[in-house]
Amino acid sequence: MGVDPVGTSGGLLEHATDRTLVERCVDGDTRAFQVLITRYGRMMKAYAVRLTRSSADGDDVVQEALISAWKRIDTLEDGAMVKSWLMRIVSRRAIDLMRQRKDTESTDDVMVEAPERDGPERRAEASSQLGALSAALDRLPHGQHQAWVLREIGGYSYEEIAEQLGQSVASVRGSLARARATLVKEMEGWR
Template identity: 90%
Template sequence: MVVTDPSRTSGRLLDQATDRTLVERCVDGDMRAFEVIITRYGRMMKAYAVRLTRSSADGDDVVQEALISAWKRIDTLEDGAMVKSWLMRIVSRRAIDLMRQRKDTESTDDAIIEAPEQDGPERKAEASSQLGALSEALDRLPAGQQQAWVLREIGGYSYEEIAEQLGQSVASVRGSLARARATLVREMEGVAMNDDDRSSEQLAAGGCAHGIDALSDYLDRDMLPADPTIDESPECQRVLRSLRRVRALATPLIEADEAAVTTLDQGWIRGIMENIEREAKAGRDIPFAMADEAATLVITEGTVRGLIRGAGDRTPGILVGRCILDGDVSVVGEPVTLHVRVSIGWGRPVTEAIAQFRDEVATGLRQHTDLVIAALDIIVDDLHFEVAETEGSREASDHE
């Protein structure tokens, strides 16, 4: 017989947790913590995936696969505070894999996607804005150029990383980026320039001896070391200003895309969580002391972690992160040391909160297990800001 987890952390409490605490809980098998991560970053992941695949349906598939993969591999993430960028990189890999599978029906570099029609007042208003103009200019780029630009300017990938993702040479990636940047500068800024290797000649004719690729690299280096042939050329400075303005729109663009994903479909989230539930691991079996040797009653390691998380939920200001049971829990009576990492609410008296949490843990484990706890090692390694509880939120929490 297996005893199941009697505790359930409320979503309201977990919403206050930092990314690091959520990831630690996920490593210990807390699916509710992962659901909070999905709610927190799913819309941005969807926006990023759609930018790379140019399809809302494909974007949904990419994000679903990325999240399931993330759950399986979350114990490999060394710094939980970096979960957002880690998730975005998984999305980019999944999106590029999907596009590679379709290479036989659509070239990723030469295919031109028609710009959407501007036949409504909302669309016309968007097109008149800088972000709307950039979005439409990106839609008109060949797919390979758009992917390279998105990975570089939004994803923050290096040229080498983009080349690995796209299965191309670094030189090919640089060429795609140069053509994409030249097109965007021309369409967004009205700077006349070619989008191929002749751009250097054209810029030279205007007083700049450098092509757009070289000028982009100069921006990447924060214009260091100084190059007088660029700094003293009015034409080069004009192109640099245009490149800088277009580049500065990259983050606002993906934020606007995220805002357009007004909500995540709950059925879609449930489907992901059902897949994840099949992958969840309960951990080791922890037996109870039984008078009848023929009888077996166990509680799982995952359930014990849930009990400890529940103790944190009952302690004001405490959110439990990682829980490690150090010792042979499979043998009744063997001493076990608990290592628990917690986040504490800003302004909470640490000593009092930890003392109450320690009492809650001890009480819960005595009631539900026969573990012999040799030591309880509690480490406060994070802080979170608490949201004041309203009457409505209390009622909602009571009905969870």
């Protein structure tokens, strides 16, 4: 019995590179796709919730994004770029949903916990600070919120944000400048 270098048996598949997993997905390997979901699912959910301002909508967006990704994974030219590809699909799905539901309500926010190595006081402070930032983001006008999340969480360029939101680059720059100014003012107490 030989050794399986790509990890089809046992628990080695989760250690495969993104490129290898994508190649296997293209060949119809659902286990490889599950590893990608495990690897990037939380990030996709957090990003979707930030964009939609709703945990339930975030779940819907991620589900739709994963279905789309599975159907279109053979179109991905470089498997090593699967993470950014998945995040772009999430972004497009979230923006489509937000266009359909212009009056989305803010509900659950994703909170990132402080590392366990920090003491209880530091974790409590980090949690409070993240709560304050989340609340400040929720108070931003919808367009500023979208632009800020796409830029700061998604890492999109101004041009990409303009394309995603159907705005000019100048409009995006203005929205981001206003969003940043508001957030700096609202977070002054946490400096």
